[in-house]
Amino acid sequence: MPRLLRRSGVIACAAIAFTTVGTVACADTQDMPPAADYASYVALGDSFTSGPGIPPQTDGDPCGRSASNYPTLVATDLGIEDFVDASCGAATSLDFAMPQTTFRGATVPPQYDALRPDTELVTVGIGGNDIGLVQLALGCVNLSAPPDGASCAITNTPDGTDRVDAAIDAFAPVYTTVIDEIRRRSPEARIVLVGYPTGIRDGGCFPEQRIWPDDATYLQEKIDRLNTVMREQAEAADVDYVDLRDSSRDHDVCADPETRWMAGLQPAAGSIPLHPNAAGHRNAADQVLATITD
Template identity: 45%
Template sequence: MGPYARAGLAGIMSCGVLLTAVLIGRPDGTYDNARDERPQPGPYVALGDSYTSGPKIPRQTGTPVGCDRSDHNYPALVARQLGVRASHFHDISCSGATITRLTSPQTTSNGTNPAQLSALSTRTRLVTLGIGGNDIGFGSTVTRCVTMGSLYRATSGGRLFSDTAPCKKQYVDGGTDEVAQKIQATGRQLSAALAEIERRAPKARVYVVGYPAILPAEGKGCGKELPLAPGDATYLYDKEKQLNTMLREQAEAAGAAYVDTYSPSVGRDACSAEHTRWIEPLRPTRPAAAVHPNAHGEQGMADAVLRAIGD
């Protein structure tokens, strides 16, 4: 990324102006700090999919309505905490978005979202990007595995072993892992997208936001909340970890920062207690889409982004 992208955000003025700590590199590897903490206007652009937009979390806001944005999703919470003026905050995240929707319009059930990168400009100083899950079809994979897990339990009399994985067999054939291949392909797409973000917003600090824990730690079952066969639960757990690893690697390769939302969410997955979980199960008990963050989860993700900005 450019010099602003490597420096990070140092603070914020009360009027909503971000202070960007800028380090200007010299050929000998030293830095000129003369421009450190120079006030810069702080437009913030939030890009991403439904884990960013916050479907069904009150209050739904913005256009198009079909993008399912909440005014309590993590971008909105970050903007408020930083004091970013409303006119400088652009949340263009959209439920169902894939990486291709960063550069092309997305038709939703209620309106069309413009290409997300169209919100960027040379004035942009902060970008958060949470995307990739739809590119690997993770939501549909979870749904399929839950369906197969329920069927397997019903037909086997409930007898399950730690290696029982009827769904995994559908994705791993002869040592070839279909989901792993999709993660690799998505990594290449993300690399190109991050380069385009750099081109359009060269002075922005970019944060790639990972996914919080959806399932409990490897080897633990999920019970009636997400009735997966034990081996399938382990498989999905592994795939989410691989997805986040790819997001981290691509962020670092592009000179962007990676926001780890997984570590603070451990023990707050969709199978945890109602009052502690960040992710709702198939039958949500709080306002949120199934297998998506609730308001508590969006707050936790916002806290992770704010910690990254403050580092």
């Protein structure tokens, strides 16, 4: 079940109005209450949101939620006690609307169920599982140097058409569907789409991370494309988008261990492969905070 902390004695926030881009009073696309006025917050998302493997893990939590994931850090930093972390490892956008059977065999409620009419802040991190991002990354792994193996850049473009690009483009309208449903359930909420961080630098770092140079570049191009689609859909719907690509660029799986924010194929303790570690979640929280408090 999602973690829920309820704030008592909260004064109702001012009504929220969406304004046109370029309004002098607001640098964002949404004219929302200042951060201190957010009395309630719901986080929706997949494992890049929930933080599986990162201590401390919630006892018995079937979704791998960490108390150090970026939604919890945001809620803590803003003093939001009425906070629900509905994110769940392996979630797709379908699990927002339907019960999800987790990797631990438990069934959890639809993530949308955490939303209320008075919810004031909602962050969303989704799309990677819908387009098979982790499977793509694992398919790019080669134990041997080229040419002894298979290039994921080639296997995903068998007839000259990139099937990962096709999956991303087909998924794009789902972001608008998600935004519309959040607005229907929580009409006063400020909605923030959170992108995916840099996974691997151009050219990679084979053999430290066993992804061939061209495949490393290909893999990151797909992450970038998903982020671009997310940003475009957020802008079209007049909601916030948080870019994690630039801030994490030098902290990918090829970075030195002490500066690495993304766990590699053989992760250190307190992380799982090809996912953000605790430092990566701290950065994500900082980027979200910078967006909603400017």
